Amino acid sequence: MSRPESRPEEIHLIVETVDRYNPQNISVLEEYVATQLASNQYDRTACLALLKLYQFNPSEVNLYVVASILALALGALPESDFTLCLYLLREDWLEDPLVAHLVHMHNLLEQTKFAAFWRYLEEEDAVREFTSNDYPLFEENVREFIATTLGMTFQTISIERLEEMLDLSGEDLGDWVKSREGWGVNADDDSLVDLPVTAWNQARSVVVQEDIRFEQLTKILARSRVAQ
Structure with a gap:
């Protein structure tokens, strides 16, 4: 994947070199995930690099950040990034409530159950609060995916x-x-x-x-x- 224009040089030097395996870079990549949510600038390579670091260093995992990466991947549909992210998650991480919510929402979107998706988002306070506060353009990105799907149908x-x-x-x-x-x-x-x-x-x-x-x-x- 080509380098996103919004990717800082510091992040680029991490994800494109052997430094992507250095657990000391976890905190830097975590901050970058928060920046992506706030700015709606998704960097798949950096997100996957952080999940890989979590996989190698499970004691360092931050499940809130894992959920944040899944939300970014959900906003990137119809790309297959969400599935790529799931491959890097340990089974016990999927039991986290926020992570589980996002997995269920992904399933609803993949099955084109759009009305059910919005009802679920409205009913689940935790995920609605998360997307409203940390990822303000989440709903807009989901509507873009829905529009693309409708346009094909x-x-x-x-x-x-x-x-x-x-x-x-x-x-x-x-x-x-x-x-x-x-x-x-x-x-x-x-x-x-x-x-x-x-x-x-x-x-x-x-x-x-x-x-x-x-x-x-x-x-x-x-x-x-x-x-x-």
Whole structure:
């Protein structure tokens, strides 16, 4: 992965050299994770390097920081970073309540259960407080992923359904739709929103291919000669 423009030189020298295995750099990388949350500047390489250090030095693990990295990876969907992070976690770390919340939320998003995702976020005070205080653009990033998914599926969607999937309504939803290129209220039915046509959601012709073995083909040709 190329170096993010926001990555400080100090961090770059850690993650791109043998220093990424030095446990003395754990605190530096932890501070960098907090900076990423606040600035919405995600650095996958640095996050994975910290999880690897935790894996090698389990007594040094900070599960709040682990949850922070998972939240950043969740905000990077549809990239597969969240799964990469899970591979580096010990089983007992998954029992941490905040970590478990984020894993469940990832499952809901992967299953496109968007309305259930927003309900879960609203009901779980711990994760809602965490994202609100430490990762202010978390919801915006999740909506970006949902919009990408909807754009691959629909050309038109009802406003009612869009409200459920994005957890937005009224002027908030209207402003959000206006901010997206190619999105807009349907000219003939103001209860619908039109999405831009893409290579994913456009209608495709269906080609049916029927495979016939050579032995079957010779029998068919023989019968046709008899019929003649």
